[in-house]
Amino acid sequence: MSLRSPLGRVTGMGAAHDGVAHWWAQRVTSIALIPLGLWLVFALLSLPDLSYATAVAFVSAPRNAVLLLILIPVLCYHGYLGVTVVLEDYVPDRGQRLTLVLLTAFAYVLATTAGMFSVLRLALGHGP
Amino acid sequence: MPTPRPLSPHLQIYRLTLTMVVSGVHRLSGLALSAGAFVAVLWLIALGRGPAAYGDLVRALRSAPGLLIVAALIVSFWFHLSSGIRHLIWDTGHALERREARRGAALVVLAALLGSALTLVVVAHRMWGGA
Numbered sequence: 001m002s003l004r005s006p007l008g009r010v011t012g013m014g015a016a017h018d019g020v021a022h023w024w025a026q027r028v029t030s031i032a033l034i035p036l037g038l039w040l041v042f043a044l045l046s047l048p049d050l051s052y053a054t055a056v057a058f059v060s061a062p063r064n065a066v067l068l069l070i071l072i073p074v075l076c077y078h079g080y081l082g083v084t085v086v087l088e089d090y091v092p093d094r095g096q097r098l099t100l101v102l103l104t105a106f107a108y109v110l111a112t113t114a115g116m117f118s119v120l121r122l123a124l125g126h127g128p
Numbered sequence: 129m130p131t132p133r134p135l136s137p138h139l140q141i142y143r144l145t146l147t148m149v150v151s152g153v154h155r156l157s158g159l160a161l162s163a164g165a166f167v168a169v170l171w172l173i174a175l176g177r178g179p180a181a182y183g184d185l186v187r188a189l190r191s192a193p194g195l196l197i198v199a200a201l202i203v204s205f206w207f208h209l210s211s212g213i214r215h216l217i218w219d220t221g222h223a224l225e226r227r228e229a230r231r232g233a234a235l236v237v238l239a240a241l242l243g244s245a246l247t248l249v250v251v252a253h254r255m256w257g258g259a
Contacts, residue, residue, distance in 0.1 A: 027219060030212050037209060041202075045250050050186055052179045059175060072169070079162035086159060107166075115169040118176035 022081060029078035036071045056122055065123035072115040080108040150233040154211040157204035164201040190255075199248060206243030210236045 002009075043064065047054055058064055083104050091097040142148070174185040188194050214232050217223050223232055 027216065030216065034209065034213070037205065041205060041247065045247065045254075049254075052175070052182045055175050055182065059172065068172075075165050075168075079158075079165050082155075082158045083162050086155065111166055111169045115172050118169075118172040121176050 022084075026078065026081045029074050029081070032070075032074050033078055036067065036074060039067060040071060059119055060123045060125070062123065065119055068119045069116055072119070073112050076108040076112040076115075080104055146233045146237070147229050150211060150236055153207060154215070157208040157211070160200055160204040161208055164204070167197065167201070198251070202247045202251070203240065203244045206247070207236070207240035210239035210243070 043058070047058060059068065084101050087097055087100045087104065091100060171185060174181040189198060214223070214236055217232075223229065
């Protein structure tokens with residue numbers, strides 16, 4: 001007995017087999033973001049001040065730089081996944097939806113790259 | 129044009145419940161934090177560009193609208209964190225019964241209020257209190 005719907009049989013299109021990828025990636029990134037997010041908030045709160053020197057010293061400390069280099073792509077990926085779901089839920093027009101999802105993806109790739117590059121440049125001592 | 133089909137009842141038909149509000153705020157706080165990621169990256173870029181650019185950004189964040197954004201991000205962080213943990217518990221198949229769902233929603237609000245209040249107090253103390 002087949003569990004396929006009549007519509008599925010007629011269109012002849014099976015499962016894409018990557019249906020759970022988005023869901024799974026969202027869970028994995030969310031689990032990683034629990035310790036990473038808590039670390040960032042507590043680390044920023046325990047800085048003596050927000051002066052330029054303090055901030056540069058914080059970002060360039062090897063341990064902080066490594067954690068930031070993990071946090072930035074994971075946060076941006078999680079954000080991209082979430083915003084995409086919202087767009088898919090609320091933008092009915094196919095063309096508009098595709099355009100917005102693509103723009104979101106590009107914006108998060110840009111943010112990820114720019115953020116990681118800034119951290120690396122400071123941590124490797126090539127600051128301004 | 130899609131064929132006109134009967135619509136499911138709209139949101140305003142139902143009595144507002146805490147679980148509904150928490151569900152909606154989870155999504156809203158997620159959107160706020162998704163925008164906040166760009167603020168964090170801007171902070172790093174300004175840091176990379178030098179003291180002048182960094183000073184400009186910190187001044188902007190210390191203005192009234194800037195502080196409002198920072199406060200909104202702090203509240204969103206604690207809410208999305210506690211509500212997200214609740215979602216992860218649901219994913220294991222636990223706490224889905226009505227009683228547990230209601231209690232979970234109340235716990236999320238409580239944890240978010242507590243975390244936000246403590247963080248905001250520390251931030252305010254750093255900005256205006258002592259030295």
